[in-house]
Amino acid sequence: MQDHLLEVSNVTKIMGKRKILNQVSFNVKKGSICGFIGANGAGKTTTIRIITGLMKPTAGTVRIDQHDVHKDRKNALQKLGAIVETPIFFSYMSGRKNLLNLARLHAHLDSHQQKEKVDEVLRIVDLTDRADDKVKTYSLGMKQRLGIAQALLGDPEIIILDEPANGLDPIGMRELRELILGLSREHKITFLISSHLLDELQKMCDHLVVIHKGSIAWSGELKDVMDSQYQNMEDFLIAVTR
Amino acid sequence: MIRLLISECERLLSRKLIWLLYLAIPLSAFGALQYNLKRNHEVRITSPEYSSVYTFPVNALHEMLPLFVNLFLLVLIVLSVTEEYRGGELRLILIRLYSKAEVFFAKLGAILLLLLAGLLLFYLSSQIIGWLALSKVDAIYLFYHQEIFSVSEVFFYTIQFYLLAFVTLTVLSFVFLWIAIISPRVTVAMGLGIGYLLVSIIFDNIMGSIQAHVNSPDLLALFLMNLTITRVEYQGIHLMLAHPSMFMFFSLVLAVHLLLFGVLSFFHFARKDYCH
Numbered sequence: 001m002q003d004h005l006l007e008v009s010n011v012t013k014i015m016g017k018r019k020i021l022n023q024v025s026f027n028v029k030k031g032s033i034c035g036f037i038g039a040n041g042a043g044k045t046t047t048i049r050i051i052t053g054l055m056k057p058t059a060g061t062v063r064i065d066q067h068d069v070h071k072d073r074k075n076a077l078q079k080l081g082a083i084v085e086t087p088i089f090f091s092y093m094s095g096r097k098n099l100l101n102l103a104r105l106h107a108h109l110d111s112h113q114q115k116e117k118v119d120e121v122l123r124i125v126d127l128t129d130r131a132d133d134k135v136k137t138y139s140l141g142m143k144q145r146l147g148i149a150q151a152l153l154g155d156p157e158i159i160i161l162d163e164p165a166n167g168l169d170p171i172g173m174r175e176l177r178e179l180i181l182g183l184s185r186e187h188k189i190t191f192l193i194s195s196h197l198l199d200e201l202q203k204m205c206d207h208l209v210v211i212h213k214g215s216i217a218w219s220g221e222l223k224d225v226m227d228s229q230y231q232n233m234e235d236f237l238i239a240v241t242r
Numbered sequence: 243m244i245r246l247l248i249s250e251c252e253r254l255l256s257r258k259l260i261w262l263l264y265l266a267i268p269l270s271a272f273g274a275l276q277y278n279l280k281r282n283h284e285v286r287i288t289s290p291e292y293s294s295v296y297t298f299p300v301n302a303l304h305e306m307l308p309l310f311v312n313l314f315l316l317v318l319i320v321l322s323v324t325e326e327y328r329g330g331e332l333r334l335i336l337i338r339l340y341s342k343a344e345v346f347f348a349k350l351g352a353i354l355l356l357l358l359a360g361l362l363l364f365y366l367s368s369q370i371i372g373w374l375a376l377s378k379v380d381a382i383y384l385f386y387h388q389e390i391f392s393v394s395e396v397f398f399y400t401i402q403f404y405l406l407a408f409v410t411l412t413v414l415s416f417v418f419l420w421i422a423i424i425s426p427r428v429t430v431a432m433g434l435g436i437g438y439l440l441v442s443i444i445f446d447n448i449m450g451s452i453q454a455h456v457n458s459p460d461l462l463a464l465f466l467m468n469l470t471i472t473r474v475e476y477q478g479i480h481l482m483l484a485h486p487s488m489f490m491f492f493s494l495v496l497a498v499h500l501l502l503f504g505v506l507s508f509f510h511f512a513r514k515d516y517c518h
Contacts, residue, residue, distance in 0.1 A: 049516075054337065055517070056515060077339055080337070088329060089331065090334075097256065101252055102249075102335075102338070105249055105339070107339070154338070
């Protein structure tokens with residue numbers, strides 16, 4: 001049985017004269033919550049854009065459940081839900097209408113199922129009460145939850161979140177963490193979460209991938225870091241990116 | 243692909259601005275009526291410029307094409323493309339199962355469907371307004387035709403005119419698509435789009451003035467005078483319906499625009515990385 005849901009192999013991205021990513025390789029195990037950590041500008045968002053098919057790699061491959069994202073896009077992205085960068089929506093529509101508009105793009109849902117699915121994901125992210133308000137009235141935390149709701153529309157096996165905690169207050173961060181942990185536990189969804197916030201990842205993740213200046217500096221299980229010689233995550237991160 | 247097309251239409255129709263534009267269509271037909279009523283006092287009843295119940299839908303569209311209808315199209319495209327492309331909302335669509343090429347054609351399809359609905363509304367509005375405000379005539383004269391037309395022939399001519407106007411606007415939409423994709427902001431896209439229309443109209447007028455001062459017009463002058471889409475809209479459609487040779491010439495002008503801006507807009511949208 002294939003153990004890895006996401007396989008990133010030797011991905012290089014050159015933009016203009018700059019090498020943004022250099023031979024990036026890592027895997028994400030089925031059912032895990034994998035933190036993707038690196039400083040600003042390390043290449044996290046570019047990697048995520050390549051994984052989600054928004055960018056093409058100069059070299060290398062990305063596979064989701066063994067389907068190549070760039071050659072077998074439909075089969076690969078069928079398993080994927082994502083929020084890339086900030087959660088942006090069609091602000092002139094309500095949260096529900098946004099989700100209904102996007103649910104239409106999932107071929108396995110007929111119109112009745114689309115409505116049911118939207119109600120279900122709104123319930124999961126606890127936005128039912130505000131579903132009919134315009135998105136422009138939502139707080140950032142609510143937009144993040146709506147972002148997760150849209151990612152859930154296609155019944156994904158893996159969800160990729162790009163800096164989900166950015167700009168959230170402590171309560172918003174806690175709500176988001178509980179939502180992610182709940183989805184992982186109850187719906188067996190695999191997560192890849194990029195962040196530069198060590199504490200937040202430490203509270204959620206069981207695996208970690210460290211990216212530094214466009215290359216993978218370390219990847220493995222979080223418990224290995226905890227069991228290692230380093231006093232804390234910060235010391236570990238400084239050591240592996242030195 | 244149908245789902246993508248419906249999704250694009252649904253988003254556009256969720257905008258209040260789009261409904262305001264549709265609301266402005268009967269008003270623009272009414273504006274054309276005011277102009278035509280005034281002109282009817284200045285021209286003879288045998289002039290093709292004279293608007294009757296039968297010719298008003300064509301005359302009204304002929305007057306509204308270069309400005310109002312083109313701006314209607316520009317707003318549709320800027321809202322559908324620039325705002326979503328530059329604002330990042332397009333990510334929501336592109337991370338799903340559809341390729342950028344499919345999204346490009348769905349956007350184009352939605353824009354053209356809404357444009358077609360707009361043209362239909364304009365036709366119905368001008369037909370109703372024409373029936374209420376203009377007189378019937380016994381003999382109908384059309385631009386660049388010597389013969390007198392019957393009511394049924396004018397109806398057929400009107401359908402052809404609207405179809406050719408739609409084709410011309412389809413070609414123009416590729417120009418606006420390219421502008422909408424390369425523009426960093428909605429305001430820049432609107433400015434560039436309006437600028438393109440103004441430069442085209444100024445170019446047409448300069449070439450028209452040069453042509454008027456040349457006693458024996460050569461092919462080059464004639465060619466340069468009829469190069470722009472605004473020229474096709476203003477004069478070309480009537481000429482295309484009158485002379486087969488002009489039909490071929492203006493079809494070539496449209497084909498060149500379609501090829502050039504079709505390739506440019508498709509390349510920018512579908513082939514480049516999406517970095518917004």
